[in-house]
Every structure is written in C-alpha cells, then in structure tokens.
Amino acid sequence: MSEPLRLVVIGGGPAGHAAATIAATNGAEVTLVEDSIVGGAAHLWDCIPSKAMAASSMRIAAIRNASRLGISDAGHVDLDMDRLAGHLDGITGSLASGFTSMLASQGVEIVKGRGRFTSPNTAVATTDDGEVPLEFDAAVVSTGSRPWEPDWAVVDGSRVITTRHAYHLHEQPEHIVVVGSGVTGVEMVHIFSSLGSKVTLLVSRHHVLPHRDAEVATVLEEDFLERGVVLLKGSRANGASIENGSVVVTTEDGRRVEASHALLAVGSVPNTEGLGLDAAGVDVDRGYIGVDELQRTSVGHIYAAGDVTGQLPLSSVASAQGRLIANHVMGRAAQPIEYAKVTQAIFTEPEIASVGLEEVDAAAAGRKVRITKVPFAANPRALIQGNPRGFVKVISDPATREVLGGTVVGHHASELIAAISLAVAGDLQVDLLMHTMMAHPSLVESISEAAE
Numbered sequence: 001m002s003e004p005l006r007l008v009v010i011g012g013g014p015a016g017h018a019a020a021t022i023a024a025t026n027g028a029e030v031t032l033v034e035d036s037i038v039g040g041a042a043h044l045w046d047c048i049p050s051k052a053m054a055a056s057s058m059r060i061a062a063i064r065n066a067s068r069l070g071i072s073d074a075g076h077v078d079l080d081m082d083r084l085a086g087h088l089d090g091i092t093g094s095l096a097s098g099f100t101s102m103l104a105s106q107g108v109e110i111v112k113g114r115g116r117f118t119s120p121n122t123a124v125a126t127t128d129d130g131e132v133p134l135e136f137d138a139a140v141v142s143t144g145s146r147p148w149e150p151d152w153a154v155v156d157g158s159r160v161i162t163t164r165h166a167y168h169l170h171e172q173p174e175h176i177v178v179v180g181s182g183v184t185g186v187e188m189v190h191i192f193s194s195l196g197s198k199v200t201l202l203v204s205r206h207h208v209l210p211h212r213d214a215e216v217a218t219v220l221e222e223d224f225l226e227r228g229v230v231l232l233k234g235s236r237a238n239g240a241s242i243e244n245g246s247v248v249v250t251t252e253d254g255r256r257v258e259a260s261h262a263l264l265a266v267g268s269v270p271n272t273e274g275l276g277l278d279a280a281g282v283d284v285d286r287g288y289i290g291v292d293e294l295q296r297t298s299v300g301h302i303y304a305a306g307d308v309t310g311q312l313p314l315s316s317v318a319s320a321q322g323r324l325i326a327n328h329v330m331g332r333a334a335q336p337i338e339y340a341k342v343t344q345a346i347f348t349e350p351e352i353a354s355v356g357l358e359e360v361d362a363a364a365a366g367r368k369v370r371i372t373k374v375p376f377a378a379n380p381r382a383l384i385q386g387n388p389r390g391f392v393k394v395i396s397d398p399a400t401r402e403v404l405g406g407t408v409v410g411h412h413a414s415e416l417i418a419a420i421s422l423a424v425a426g427d428l429q430v431d432l433l434m435h436t437m438m439a440h441p442s443l444v445e446s447i448s449e450a451a452e
C-alpha cells in the first residue's frame, strides 16, 4: 500500500477548510495551520458577523417601521451594543467549534500557529509552544486578506474603524461616515442606518456600486435617501482622523465632514507577508499569488485559493477553489470554476443578487440579448410584506432562449436568485422558468413572470 499524500494547508478560512476536509475524507494526511479560528476571517470578521449584525439591525428597522403594516404601537426599541456583540460572538464561536470538531473527526491535524514555508517541500508552524516542522507532498496557501488601511487615515479601532472593529463598538455611532461605496461600504451603510445612526456615505464616483448596473444602484440609493443617509457623490477621501474629540473626514474636493465615527471600506490587501513564499519559489504579483485554472501557483505542487489569489473575493468562491484543489491533488475529477456563473449577493435591504451575464456586460460586449423585467411593486406578496421596492430581470439569448443571467433586487433576493442560478448553471431555457408553477402569493412568482 502506498503512503498517503501529505498535504499542508496554511490558513483555515473557507478555502483552506474546504481543501482540508475534502482531501482528508479522500485519504490524504492533512495538517491545517491556522493562527486564529477555523472558519477564518469569513467567520470572524466578514460574512457571518456582518450578516448577523444586518439581521439584528433589520429587526430593529422592522419594529420602527411597523406602522406601515397597520401596527400602531410597536413599543420602544433599545439597542444594547454589548449584547449585540455577544450575540455575534456566540454565532462565530459555535460555527468555529463545529468546524474544528468536524475536521478533527476527519483526521485533520489542526496546528494553532503561524505557518511559513522554508523550502518547496517544507514549512514550519510557529506556535505558543515553539516551532513545529512540517514536510509535504503538496501544500495550499489560503491565508486570505484583510481590510486596507490607507496611510491618510489614522485607524484607532474605536472611532476611525474598518469592518474588523465594527462589531464590537460599545456605543452606537451617533453619526458615522462610511468611506467607500462598493459592496462592503453599502452593507455597512445598511447596517448602521437600520440601527438608527445618522450615516454619511462618501461615493467616489457618480453612483454607489460603480461596477454594477446603474438601475441597481438607483434602487439602493433611493432606499438610502429615504432612510436619511447623506450621499456625497464624486468625493474621494484623503483624510480621516480625530480632531478635538470629533472624527473628521476630508476629501480631495475640499469637503470636511465631522462625525462621531468613520468606517473605511476602501478595499483589501492579501496576507502574503512573512509566508516564506520566496523560500518555496512561489511567484507573487503585487502581493497576490497568481494561479492557473486548477489553482496551481508557479510551483506545481503548491496551490493557492481564496482572497490571497486576487480572484473573485467571495467566501463561496474560496470554498469552491479549495474543493477543486483537493479533488485535483487526490487525482479525482476537477472542473475549473466558471466564474461567469458565480452567484453574488449584496445584503442590503433591498438585497441585490445577480448571476451570469449582467445588462451592463452584454452592452459592453455588444451582445444581442433579450431582457425582461418585472417590478416587485406588481407582486402581491411583496405588497403584503410591505417590501415593494426592486425588480427581477432575466437575460436570455434571443436565438437559443438559454438563460444567460439575471438580477434580483428586493427582499430576500439572495434566496430568490437560486431559481435563475440553477437555470444559468444548467444552460436551461427561459421557457422552463416561465412554465414552472410557483406558489401563490410568493416573491418567486416574479421570476416566472419576468421570464415571459
């Protein structure tokens, strides 16, 4: 019997966790080196706490707005930031312990420490008890990324913050300036405005979410304005600090905004420093690790997955890349990821979800497409729930009738998009969406309708 393959995984976020679990269940001897929690930044700082905080903030907003549904005295709502933080920590803790015991039961050796390569076939984990040497036949670098802290900002972690500090504020911000109107920025605006904070959003271009359909951005901006969010467009920040007890954010066009807090959501940087990538011979480009379609780095038996590669920075993509690596390394069928078919969601209210081709991409490529759109204002369930904002858009090929993509903007869009995602993944025809009998009254009926 041949010796099992020795796989070392550095970084236990969605990418590393998926690689470790699939490789171990298929017979590899896996060591996972993680310096924080299994589940990674995705569970500790990003996907999970942000969505949990959004869920709490939306509940508060729903109570405050209950009069729209005929409820006249919903009572006084009090927000306890420390209890909220405890709730978020509870979710993270229970996920981390579940993931850790699942990996242990699969035979994965988890080493708590900082991993670093010492050669193309060896690494070392620095732990509280000293250095643990590791030898491997294959390795995965899945060390993720962290928020970028520009040198013009004085981040103190309590008043001038990034998303890493947003979940443990002891007091609710009275007025928070969110710098950056990409996905993370708009999600933070949604959270803090729902909690009841005054919010100012610095938008460096003409509209929020600059890379998405303008129509999508318009719906979101309408909602923000209705909540009283101040949108400062065409404003690029060049300073954020505390002056005389106030947070001051300045912009290149000479604006100066005073607030109680500022949150920077201006991008991320890969965690590749101190990893010994040069000792392993792995090439790095501006901090990111380049990979081929099977996630191999410049050193064939060393793979990279997740945010550290600079590819689509989503937890779902990181997991898929980790699974792909494990399958490839174990000699199983490994299909390269079709990035054009990845479903993406933005967890604001209304939520924004899309898959496949977007109208903006079709126009840019000069591709002839059939676009059908239905507003949620015409959907009975949306009216019943008091969430008529948004629409469903289905994009198909006029000749073959194949569903090429779709966008849902509305309540629960991240769940509703599944019907279109399935059609895109399966190259199904729009007729199937049209003829599928959905429940009535339901939000998903708008997808069948939009397919007509």
Ligand SMILES: Cc1cc2nc3c(=O)[nH]c(=O)nc-3n(C[C@H](O)[C@H](O)[C@H](O)COP(=O)(O)OP(=O)(O)OC[C@H]3O[C@@H](n4cnc5c(N)ncnc54)[C@H](O)[C@@H]3O)c2cc1C
Pocket: 010, 011, 012, 013, 014, 015, 016, 033, 034, 035, 036, 037, 039, 040, 041, 042, 043, 045, 046, 047, 048, 050, 051, 113, 114, 115, 116, 142, 143, 144, 145, 163, 184, 271, 275, 305, 306, 307, 308, 312, 313, 314, 315, 316, 317, 318, 347
């Ligand atoms: C606020 C926010 C919200 C987000 N929400 C979503 C969402 O809703 N859905 C979604 O799909 N994506 C979301 N993302 C993106 C998602 O979080 C990332 O794409 C995902 O975490 C990437 O996973 P990863 O495995 O590459 O790395 P990570 O989750 O970053 O994990 C990497 C791990 O490696 C560890 N590590 C680093 N260096 C070393 C070392 N030398 N030795 C040992 N361990 C090391 C780190 O401590 C960390 O635990 C969000 C991002 C942000 C910022």
